[in-house]
Amino acid sequence: xxxxxxxxxxxxxxxxxxxxxxxxxxxxxxxxxxxxxxxxxxxxxxxxxxxxxxxxxxxxxxxxxxxxxxxxxxxxxxxxxxxxxxxxxxxxxxxxxxxxxxxxxxxxxxxxxxxxxxxxxxxxxxxxxxxxxxxxxxxxxxxxxxxxxxxxxxxxxxxxxxxxxxxxxxxxxxxxxxxxxxxxxxxxxxxxxxxxxxxxxxxxxxxxxxxxxxxxxxxxxxxxxxxxxxxxxxxxxxxxxxxxxxxxxxxxxxxxxxxxxxxxxxxxxxxxxxxxxxxxxxxxxxxxxxxxxxxxxxxxxxxxxxxxxxxxxxxxxxxxxxxxxxxxxxxxxxxxxxxxxxxxxxxxxxxxxxxxxxxxxxxxxxxxxxxxxxxxxxxxxxxxxxxxxxxxxxxxxxxxxxxxxxxxxxxxxxxxxxxxxxxxxxxxxxxxxxxxxxxxxxxxxxxxxxxxxxxxxxxxxxxxxxxxxxxxxxxxxxxxxxxxxxxxxxxxxxxxxxxxxxxxxxxxxxx
Amino acid sequence: xxxxxxxxxxxxxxxxxxxxxxxxxxxxxxxxxxxxxxxxxxxxxxxxxxxxxxxxxxxxxxxxxxxxxxxxxxxxxxxxxxxxxxxxxxxxxxxxxxxxxxxxxxxxxxxxxxxxxxxxxxxxxxxxxxxxxxxxxxxxxxxxxxxxxxxxxxxxx
Ligand SMILES: Cc1cc2nc3c(=O)[nH]c(=O)nc-3n(C[C@H](O)[C@H](O)[C@H](O)COP(=O)(O)O)c2cc1C
Ligand code: SF4
Ligand code: FES
Numbered sequence: 001x002x003x004x005x006x007x008x009x010x011x012x013x014x015x016x017x018x019x020x021x022x023x024x025x026x027x028x029x030x031x032x033x034x035x036x037x038x039x040x041x042x043x044x045x046x047x048x049x050x051x052x053x054x055x056x057x058x059x060x061x062x063x064x065x066x067x068x069x070x071x072x073x074x075x076x077x078x079x080x081x082x083x084x085x086x087x088x089x090x091x092x093x094x095x096x097x098x099x100x101x102x103x104x105x106x107x108x109x110x111x112x113x114x115x116x117x118x119x120x121x122x123x124x125x126x127x128x129x130x131x132x133x134x135x136x137x138x139x140x141x142x143x144x145x146x147x148x149x150x151x152x153x154x155x156x157x158x159x160x161x162x163x164x165x166x167x168x169x170x171x172x173x174x175x176x177x178x179x180x181x182x183x184x185x186x187x188x189x190x191x192x193x194x195x196x197x198x199x200x201x202x203x204x205x206x207x208x209x210x211x212x213x214x215x216x217x218x219x220x221x222x223x224x225x226x227x228x229x230x231x232x233x234x235x236x237x238x239x240x241x242x243x244x245x246x247x248x249x250x251x252x253x254x255x256x257x258x259x260x261x262x263x264x265x266x267x268x269x270x271x272x273x274x275x276x277x278x279x280x281x282x283x284x285x286x287x288x289x290x291x292x293x294x295x296x297x298x299x300x301x302x303x304x305x306x307x308x309x310x311x312x313x314x315x316x317x318x319x320x321x322x323x324x325x326x327x328x329x330x331x332x333x334x335x336x337x338x339x340x341x342x343x344x345x346x347x348x349x350x351x352x353x354x355x356x357x358x359x360x361x362x363x364x365x366x367x368x369x370x371x372x373x374x375x376x377x378x379x380x381x382x383x384x385x386x387x388x389x390x391x392x393x394x395x396x397x398x399x400x401x402x403x404x405x406x407x408x409x410x411x412x413x414x415x416x417x418x419x420x421x422x423x424x425x426x427x428x429x430x431x432x433x434x435x436x437x438x439x440x441x442x443x444x445x446x447x448x449x450x451x452x453x454x455x456x457x458x459x460x461x462x463x464x465x466x467x468x469x470x471x472x473x474x475x476x477x478x479x480x481x482x483x484x485x486x487x488x489x490x491x492x493x494x495x496x497x498x499x500x501x502x503x504x505x506x507x508x509x510x511x
Numbered sequence: 512x513x514x515x516x517x518x519x520x521x522x523x524x525x526x527x528x529x530x531x532x533x534x535x536x537x538x539x540x541x542x543x544x545x546x547x548x549x550x551x552x553x554x555x556x557x558x559x560x561x562x563x564x565x566x567x568x569x570x571x572x573x574x575x576x577x578x579x580x581x582x583x584x585x586x587x588x589x590x591x592x593x594x595x596x597x598x599x600x601x602x603x604x605x606x607x608x609x610x611x612x613x614x615x616x617x618x619x620x621x622x623x624x625x626x627x628x629x630x631x632x633x634x635x636x637x638x639x640x641x642x643x644x645x646x647x648x649x650x651x652x653x654x655x656x657x658x659x660x661x662x663x664x665x666x667x668x
Pocket of ligand 1: 152154155156179182183261262267301480
């Protein structure tokens with residue numbers, strides 16, 4: 001039976017994948033054709049979604065982006081035999097956007113049925129866990145350390161060291177917590193794995209549990225991801241039924257967040273898991289010593305955990321062989337916003353920002369010049385094209401007063417008003433502050449007011465100096481990176497796009 | 512939805528009791544109550560606090576911290592419009608302004624006929640298909656004013 005692949009990923013659904021899937025099923029039925037329609041995750045080529053793929057002896061051919069009313073014509077053109085159609089994109093794996101990538105963490109995403117354990121096994125799944133079982137806990141931790149893997153949640157802390165600390169911490173009960181709060185704007189790689197390859201996360205958590213001696217895991221997922229929650233829930237049930245997980249040795253529970261950005265910060269997340277207000281805890285103690293319910297806890301980003309199975313399967317050295325400087329392995333980058341080819345790009349660290357935006361991303365969607373890109377979420381800096389030679393990796397971004405965060409890149413064309421973006425950064429901080437530190441809670445409110453005054457032309461020189469001072473106070477007086485890093489987008493807007501702050505009074509904030 | 516208060520109180524107590532085995536249950540229970548009633552009714556706080564053996568103040572602190580938790584019912588349909596950066600880059604601000612004006616709403620408000628609530632949200636993970644929204648939990652992307660109008664008008668009243 002011919003196999004046809006249609007994503008059920010939320011990003012594909014958002015642009016009509018459900019309607020397309022229904023139209024394909026209806027047209028096949030009308031023609032009396034028996035089709036095997038496999039609902040997959042997304043390949044991450046979002047500008048082509050809804051993308052329908054058909055299996056042919058030579059490989060998988062793609063058609064997209066498709067609208068439901070194009071489906072009868074697609075059948076008439078003979079797409080089931082791989083014949084051309086106006087929406088043909090050729091062999092999906094040969095599309096330059098995908099062909100230039102090195103997919104390790106995302107190797108299966110968009111290829112397989114996310115809820116088929118047979119598919120998962122057939123495509124390399126569970127090899128990592130079985131190798132970890134034969135290596136034992138200590139050697140498993142060392143394999144992760146050898147890979148050079150650093151946390152993909154944003155801070156880039158070495159995962160091997162975190163695991164070593166938790167493994168060595170005394171305690172009857174230990175926990176593995178997956179941070180799937182994914183609050184950074186311009187990011188969705190966690191969501192794609194939950195929807196497209198959920199067993200990879202489950203396997204990664206099982207390996208982490210084995211490595212540090214934990215029997216309970218939690219996945220904390222933001223409530224904005226209803227589809228991901230549902231798919232991971234079903235994957236967990238399958239994993240339990242198939243004895244991948246078994247209550248007693250290791251089990252995983254899903255907890256759903258409640259719309260607070262700060263709950264992505266690890267200690268706030270732990271408070272939230274304990275059922276409390278998501279207020280940030282002072283460190284020390286580190287979660288690896290005293291985390292959830294006071295017990296040693298490994299808290300890792302979802303992508304960190306989903307990268308563990310291939311590292312165990314193929315060895316830490318193979319992973320460490322890729323990368324740039326102290327940033328080893330690959331990083332799933334998300335090209336978003338006003339970009340022609342938006343989607344997921346997994347590449348070894350070190351590709352330049354310009355190659356990502358201009359070459360792989362193809363410039364803006366609007367066709368206008370790129371003016372700014374924000375890298376690393378709402379706390380990340382805005383970079384102008386003059387800095388496009390920056391290699392995408394932790395240290396190079398830090399050297400240029402930026403960060404890579406969770407790998408999100410948001411592209412803006414030349415119509416962007418950077419003073420307004422700076423004001424939004426302050427507004428977001430005020431909206432999401434947990435309230436514990438004055439510089440974050442009050443400083444961000446004042447920041448908005450000061451930018452408003454600058455834009456209204458009120459004592460601009462004095463207010464610009466005040467804004468710089470406020471940034472300093474927030475940077476040094478905040479307990480966590482929400483207050484501490486909000487200066488990145490604000491100061492980078494001032495440094496690289498200062499002209500946008502001196503257009504007053506012709507320009508109003510609300511414009 | 513239209514249960515009598517006593518009946519509602521009993522049901523809330525039952526939900527709370529059902530989570531007594533859960534570690535750190537307060538947020539889970541509040542979410543479950545909201546799931547059932549569409550919001551967290553005022554009378555829920557003492558009932559849950561007693562069942563979980565925490566103070567009312569503590570529970571109220573949790574209830575007021577999280578943007579998702581509602582203390583009043585929403586409209587029959589909820590539109591969560593993304594206001595974050597990737598959507599901004601594709602014109603989300605103008606789209607939102609127009610949608611709010613068209614329905615005569617400010618952020619978080621519900622239309623007089625109780626049909627629609629429009630809420631802000633900061634990223635839905637649909638940033639390569641922006642501007643985007645969640646309409647009654649269904650993701651929608653590549654939005655423009657016409658598509659948004661069709662979506663709202665096409666929904667059951
Ligand atoms: C305000 C704030 C929000 C954060 N949001 C997230 C998030 O959504 N997801 C995430 O994995 N890490 C987030 N982090 C980073 C976490 O605190 C933590 O570093 C991470 O979960 C550790 O996992 P990793 O070592 O695997 O990256 C956030 C940090 C801050 C300060
Ligand atoms: S910086 Fe802001 S969010 Fe972070 S702990 Fe302080 S008040 Fe809370
Ligand atoms: S910024 Fe709007 S969906 Fe991510």
